[in-house]
Amino acid sequence: MQCPKCNKNVPDDAVFCCYCGKRLAVRERKAKKRPNGTGCVYKLCGNRAKPWGIKKNGIFLGAYPTKALAVETLEKLQKKPVSESYNFTIEEVRELWKQEHYPALSEKGKESYDLAWSLFEPLKENKMRDIRTEDVQKLVDAQVGKGRSRSQCEKVKGIYSQLCKVAMREDIIDKNYALFLRLPKSKRPDRLIFTEKEIKTLKVDAKTNDTSKIILMLIYTGFRINELLQLPKAGVNLEKGIFTGGEKTEAGKNRVVPIHPEIFAYVQEFMREAKGDLFLSGYTGNKDDHNFRNREYYPTLERLRIRTEERPMKPHACRYTFATRGAKSGVSQEALQKLMGHAKYDTTTDFYIQDDVDMLKKEMKKLK
Structure with missing residues (x-):
């Protein structure tokens, strides 16, 4: 090898020229050291x-x-x-959220969130910082493809939004990616309600059947099935003629519902027979809402030929019937909203009040 400076021959493996001292081997540059604290x-x-x-x-x-x-x-x-939480998976973020929020939730609230979380199975091992809107959008689209309603898709968005907020607080992500999820358009559901003829059939049967009395009380109060089954005796005031009870939302808790004259005698009877703290503690049938639905409510309606394959008449049909009859009878929006326990009247109109075909036909005839 020849030295490029003095042109003298030097050994091939020489690092420096032994005559003029020039460096012959190429020296690799070391990367510049980063300032302390910058990683x-x-x-x-x-x-x-x-x-x-x-x-x-x-x-x-x-x-x-x-x-x-x-x-x-x-x-x-x-x-x-940057802290250890920066490497959290979405499942670890969810565990952190659970520790903070689950103690304040009801059992049904927990079940609802657990069900929504089960849909996140494909993402559970992914780091929270790597998940973006489109990753969760695939979960929503899969639910839409299965024919799920908007409300069920909203549960996916709801829990993801909660997790994003925790991740933002922990400096894992910078924005709530749940805000950009695309949900299917909401459709006004076609809810079933009891006809006047069916209500008359229940009144006849109520003379000898306690379950029919309970169904009528649901129709005339708008209570959810569990709200009535778990109503304490202290929530019934015969002197003032009111119920005080309810659950689920702040607007629904401890709401006042007048006792309609059509069911006043049933209320008196159940109060006399009450053997415990609950209003219906004297009822000999099932008091668990799931068991009551399957062992008392459905068999009674099937026996009376009110429930059929075409008209399944789930317990919430009583609540829909109450709202629809109230609106048809001219009950004010404010009163109906309070009786139903809704924070907004839009909820009452969009999901509970059903169109009365006969009434609409009658109104159409007014058009000249």
């Missing part, structure tokens, strides 16, 4: 598809295919506080 980029061992790792505050923040991408990612994190 580091380093080469991972082994043959990897993503050989470049980054760390900040001693916390491993991920691996990248190129050094440039690793440096770029680390630069983006310079103004962001």
Whole structure:
């Protein structure tokens, strides 16, 4: 090998020229040391598809295919506080959220969130910081493809939004990606209500059947099935002629519902027979809402030929009937909203009040 400076021959493996001292071997430049506290980029061992790792505050923040991408990612994190939670999976974020919120939820509330969370199975092992709107949108679209309603898709959005808020607080992500989810358009559901003829049939049967009395009380109060089954005796005031009870929402709790004259005698009878703290404690049938529905409510309606395959008449049909009859009879919007226990009247009109075909025909005839 010839020295490029003095043109003398030197050994091939020489690092310096032994005559003039010129450096002959190319010296690899060392990467400039990053300032303290800004993290580091380093080469991972082994043959990897993503050989470049980054760390900040001693916390491993991920691996990248190129050094440039690793440096770029680390630069983006310079103004962001980094803790162990930065590496949390969505499941770990959910556990953190559960610890804070589940103690204040009812059992049904917990069940609702658990059901929505079960749909996140494909994402449970993913890091929260890597999940974006489109990842969860696929879960929503899958539910739409199965024919699920908008309300069920809203549960997916609801729990994801809650998790995003926790992740934002922990500096894992910068925005609530749930806000950008696309949900199917809501359709006004076609709810079934009891006809006047069916209500008369129930009144005849109520002379000898306690279950029919309870069904009529549901129709004339608008109570949810569990609200009536779990109503305490203290929630019945015969002297003032009112019920005080309810559950589920703030607007629905402890609402006042007048005792309609059509069911006053039934209320008196159940109060006389009450053997415990509950208004219906003297009822010999099932008092659990699930068991009452399947063992008392449905068999009674089937026996009276009110419930058929075409008209399944679920317990909420009593509540729909109450709202529809109230609106048809001219009950004010404000009163009907309070009786139903809704925070907004829109909920009453959109989901509970059903169109009366005969009434609409009658109104149409007014058009000249």
